[in-house]
Amino acid sequence: MNNLKLSCPKCHCFLENSFDINYYFCSQCKIKFKKNSFYLDLCLTNNSINKVTETAYKIYSKFYAPFALLVYIIIWHGNIFKHIKFFREILDYDKNILDIATGDGSLTSAALFSSKIKSASNLLVLDISKEMLEKAQVKFSKKPVTFIRGDVNQLPFANSSIQAISCFGGFNSFPSGALAMKEISRCLNKNGILRGSILLTPETSWKKKLIRNWIKKGYQTEEISKDKFFSWVDSAELYVNKIEQVGYVLLFELRHRKNAA
Numbered sequence: 113m114n115n116l117k118l119s120c121p122k123c124h125c126f127l128e129n130s131f132d133i134n135y136y137f138c139s140q141c142k143i144k145f146k147k148n149s150f151y152l153d154l155c156l157t158n159n160s161i162n163k164v165t166e167t168a169y170k171i172y173s174k175f176y177a178p179f180a181l182l183v184y185i186i187i188w189h190g191n192i193f194k195h196i197k198f199f200r201e202i203l204d205y206d207k208n209i210l211d212i213a214t215g216d217g218s219l220t221s222a223a224l225f226s227s228k229i230k231s232a233s234n235l236l237v238l239d240i241s242k243e244m245l246e247k248a249q250v251k252f253s254k255k256p257v258t259f260i261r262g263d264v265n266q267l268p269f270a271n272s273s274i275q276a277i278s279c280f281g282g283f284n285s286f287p288s289g290a291l292a293m294k295e296i297s298r299c300l301n302k303n304g305i306l307r308g309s310i311l312l313t314p315e316t317s318w319k320k321k322l323i324r325n326w327i328k329k330g331y332q333t334e335e336i337s338k339d340k341f342f343s344w345v346d347s348a349e350l351y352v353n354k355i356e357q358v359g360y361v362l363l364f365e366l367r368h369r370k371n372a373a
């Protein structure tokens with residue numbers, strides 16, 4: 113993302129370096145965005161749903177990786193090797209990646225930096241949780257990574273500005289999968305690709321109950337069926353170019369519809 117210019121998450125105008133070197137500035141909205149120790153804070157969100165998710169992730173981030181892997185296998189019957197392989201294949205398309213909802217960075221670093229043959233040239237990591245970004249920073253030390261605290265519903269990028277976007281596991285945590293898909297589609301270049309995953313709600317009743325409980329607590333936000341996912345894709349003027357299902361994990365590659373405006 114060497115040449116990528118960051119935009120205001122509200123009006124999408126390009127951000128300027130402010131006189132005060134600790135800030136970026138939107139001259140249209142007159143908003144200052146803070147450059148923190150290792151990440152840029154480009155998040156405007158103050159709505160209650162996001163606050164709940166963020167608070168939940170403050171706790172979750174402390175024991176995220178082992179817990180997430182365990183439930184991924186037990187509840188969703190996922191296969192982590194297929195998952196990482198599917199993620200890594202985004203590098204065949206572009207070596208500059210925007211990764212949305214990176215979490216603690218375990219999966220993203222395994223997919224984009226652990227192979228001797230294929231590795232990302234530049235990675236932009238975006239997550240709403242400061243605690244997750246702090247964990248991810250440790251995973252990506254000495255790697256070509258830029259960290260942004262941002263909200264998927266108000267991405268700090270201009271229209272069509274990104275060629276390759278990954279978003280694995282994020283849609284189950286966003287306030288609205290439908291809105292997130294539209295916002296990602298806005299930033300995705302007309303020839304670009306989005307690779308990601310969603311966790312479908314399993315049929316078993318105790319699993320359903322458990323997931324509904326996690327939704328109440330804010331660890332997840334909504335139940336996702338295949339039909340619901342396809343309707344998000346359609347409303348965002350995208351189409352499914354590739355799809356793989358492993359257990360209840362859906363791995364997908366999306367592109368812009370050719371006839372989209």
Ligand SMILES: C[S@@+](CC[C@H](N)C(=O)[O-])C[C@H]1O[C@@H](n2cnc3c(N)ncnc32)[C@H](O)[C@@H]1O
Pocket residue numbers: 162165169180212213214215216217219238239240241244262263264265279280281282285286287
């Ligand atoms: C389940 S984790 C996924 C982590 C990682 N990609 C993985 O697959 O292991 C979901 C992440 O989404 C982030 N998240 C939740 N709401 C968000 C939002 N509105 N904008 C950006 N990130 C968000 C959370 O902070 C959390 O780190």
Ligand SMILES: [Zn+2]
Pocket residue numbers: 120121122123124125138139140141142143
């Ligand atoms: Zn602005």
